[in-house]
Amino acid sequence: MNTLGIAKHKVTLEVTETELLVLNSALNEVCNGIDIPEFETRLGATLTEVTVLLDEIGEVLDKMDALA
Structure with a gap:
């Protein structure tokens, strides 16, 4: 991973x-594989927000796969 730019x-x-596959797998487990009490408190995001991020990462992976 390379940092290209940082703002506030x-x-x-x-x-x-x-x-990206590692991130996708980890988010998938968090969203679908395990029950986390106090999900939002522990992760700092709602299940919906994390699911949206998971979907967006999946779309990027699909686009990458289409280029191969």
Whole structure:
């Protein structure tokens, strides 16, 4: 992972497909595989917000796969 830019509330990253797959798998487990009491308190985001991020990462992975 390379940091391309940092601002107060935003960062631009360059990640490999492998790194993105790790994030995708971890978020999938958090959203679908395990029950976390106090989900929002522990993760700092709602289940809906994390699910949206998971979906967006999945879309990027699909686009990467289509290029192969």
